[in-house]
Amino acid sequence: MDLFTAVEARRSIKHYDASAQMSSSEFHQLIQATMLSPTSYNIQHWRFLRVTDPALRSELKDAAWGQEQVEDASELIILCADINAWKDRPERYWADAPKEVQAVLVPMLTSFYEGKPQLQRDEAIRSCGLAAQTMMLAAKAQGYDSGAMVGFDPDRVAEIINLPDSYLIGMIIVVGKAKKSAKGRGGQLPMDEVLFENSF
Numbered sequence: 001m002d003l004f005t006a007v008e009a010r011r012s013i014k015h016y017d018a019s020a021q022m023s024s025s026e027f028h029q030l031i032q033a034t035m036l037s038p039t040s041y042n043i044q045h046w047r048f049l050r051v052t053d054p055a056l057r058s059e060l061k062d063a064a065w066g067q068e069q070v071e072d073a074s075e076l077i078i079l080c081a082d083i084n085a086w087k088d089r090p091e092r093y094w095a096d097a098p099k100e101v102q103a104v105l106v107p108m109l110t111s112f113y114e115g116k117p118q119l120q121r122d123e124a125i126r127s128c129g130l131a132a133q134t135m136m137l138a139a140k141a142q143g144y145d146s147g148a149m150v151g152f153d154p155d156r157v158a159e160i161i162n163l164p165d166s167y168l169i170g171m172i173i174v175v176g177k178a179k180k181s182a183k184g185r186g187g188q189l190p191m192d193e194v195l196f197e198n199s200f
């Protein structure tokens with residue numbers, strides 16, 4: 001599918017065919033594509049939690065105000081990020097680069113994040129956002145529908161999934177086959193309200 005077609009066709013789907021399944025190869029293709037999303041200093045700090053256990057899905061649905069897509073979508077992925085990834089063996093992020101590039105970037109990365117908790121968190125959220133959009137467009141290109149979700153109790157979800165202390169939850173992404181298409185778009189702002197040139 002052409003990228004612009006996928007961008008136009010992707011809509012947030014809330015009602016899924018509960019009998020539809022993604023094959024294992026499709027799921028892995030989806031994650032492989034998502035893992036090509038850009039991250040600052042290539043730290044790849046997203047951690048994708050795939051929830052396949054129906055009992056967990058049901059608990060998550062309760063934590064998400066009963067939104068039915070949590071149980072019915074073929075796949076449910078909780079997009080998390082490790083806020084401390086910047087200090088976890090950072091040489092891994094440049095392992096394939098020439099030695100002289102590694103020598104500059106690895107220490108630079110460390111000093112960029114050290115002592116800056118707000119930046120570490122902002123960066124984690126930014127990266128989850130980019131990964132989410134890659135995932136949803138890739139799913140569309142595979143013939144699947146998707147939806148991003150923040151409508152849940154984050155503390156409850158963290159407890160259900162045993163979220164490690166240094167991780168945050170960016171959002172939930174559901175992927176599957178639509179049972180009901182999306183309604184008309186809610187209302188797009190005109191371009192001159194959102195696009196500026198040179199300064200505000």
Ligand SMILES: Cc1cc2nc3c(=O)[nH]c(=O)nc-3n(C[C@H](O)[C@H](O)[C@H](O)COP(=O)(O)O)c2cc1C
Pocket residue numbers: 010011012013014067147148149150151152171182186
């Ligand atoms: C980060 C994020 C969280 C969202 N959370 C929910 C949600 O919990 N439940 C829901 O029904 N829709 C949710 N949405 C869907 C938005 O309402 C939807 O993206 C928006 O209305 C635009 O529609 P479209 O995605 O079909 O173009 C979320 C979207 C984003 C990007």
